[in-house]
Amino acid sequence: MNRKHTTNSTTVVNDRRVLVESDTKSTLLTYLRNSLRLTGTKAGCATGNCGACTVLIDGAAVQSCQISLHALDKNNVQTIEHIVKTPLGNRIATALTQHDAAQCGYCLPGIVVSTYAAMLSTESPDPMQALQRNLCRCGSHSRILSALEEVMQATDA
Ligand code: FES
Ligand code: FES
Structure with missing residues (x-):
């Protein structure tokens, strides 16, 4: 058996x-x-x-x-269900929305989680480094990176 x-x-x-x-x-x-x-x-x-x-x-x-x-x-x-309710997770998700970063949106939960981890683990997070292990199959990387740059810079200020 x-x-x-x-x-x-x-x-x-x-x-x-x-x-x-x-x-x-x-x-x-x-x-x-x-x-x-x-x-x-x-x-x-x-x-x-x-x-x-x-x-x-x-x-x-x-x-x-x-x-x-x-x-x-x-x-x-x-x-993501938990992270997006935190102030930082919400800021990341909002920036992605404001930059119209998504086409299908399938990659975004993973991108929010990776960005959140990067921003908590280093004082000078870098969007490219944060997303080393995340792919957007729709090719929205440039808008995603712009959104993350903005949220990372705003958090620096
Ligand atoms: S589903 Fe896990 S890395 Fe693609
Ligand atoms: S928006 Fe479709 S995979 Fe990223």
């Missing part, structure tokens, strides 16, 4: 403690979207190349499609 090997752990997702039951194949991305219904985190390439699935784990931006659910234990996960 083909048995699934499952383990249980607890972790915190958007300030809520959750019991995570994982098998060896599940990823954090599928868990967030399918079990917790946090569908703001997008599923793109599933190979770690587009950044659509970016979330924070313990303050660091990571690609959730590359994180085995098995590896999580007592971590602090924050998704």
Whole structure:
């Protein structure tokens, strides 16, 4: 008989403690979207190349499609649903809207999360560096970078 090997752990997702039951194949991305219904985190390439699935784990931006659910234990996960409600996350999202940065908008949750992490982790964030691991398939990079430059400069002031 083909048995699934499952383990249980607890972790915190958007300030809520959750019991995570994982098998060896599940990823954090599928868990967030399918079990917790946090569908703001997008599923793109599933190979770690587009950044659509970016979330924070313990303050660091990571690609959730590359994180085995098995590896999580007592971590602090924050998704776009939480980040966009913070003052900084809201400023980033608003700047992107004001610059008409989106075409389809699919890349934007990951871009907001990566930018938020960059702005919290360094005093002189750089938009190009912040988005090293995020792709916009619609080719809106120049408007996205303008929006992020503006929000980063405003935060410097
Ligand atoms: S879906 Fe995770 S990097 Fe593309
Ligand atoms: S606006 Fe469509 S992928 Fe970026």
